[in-house]
Amino acid sequence: MKIREVNENKKQFIALLLLADEQENMIDHYLEKGTMYVLEDDNVKAECVVTDEDNGILEIKNIAVDPQNQGQGYGKALIDFLASKYADEYSILQVGTGDSPLTVPFYEKCGFVRSHNIPNFFTDNYDHPIYECGVQLIDMVYLQRCL
Secondary structure, three states: OEEEEEOOOHHHHHHHHHHHOOOHHHHHOOOOOOEEEEEEEOEEEEEEEEEEOOOOEEEEEEEEEOHHHOOOOHHHHHHHHHHHHOOOOOOEEEEEEEOOOOHHHHHHHOOOEEEEEEOOHHHHHOOOOOEEOOEEOOOEEEEEEEO
């Protein structure tokens, strides 16, 4: 397993990016300013994009594992990589996600705790309703992990 930084042609991974953020123009807001990593195990299994949010906060803007490879530890491996790589540079690793029974428990298992919400984020910023596990995503839930 290898994790490498991607500096050019980040959109070549658009299929993975869209798994985590299903509206391309929202991805465009952070993709170029963010730092992208891909996790390879024979081929690309997962990706993530992080941004510097100032005040010692590094934010995961997008993280996705190929559906055929979910549940095999690749997402957790990326988060552990980020926590290790950026521990000397940042004090907090944070992520914003929908209040979903799939994603929130995953982040909590990776050491994140709920921080705050942004009400109506998904209904205000996306051109269509987003559902996960039959639940419409409305508020953005922020979780943080101390580095």
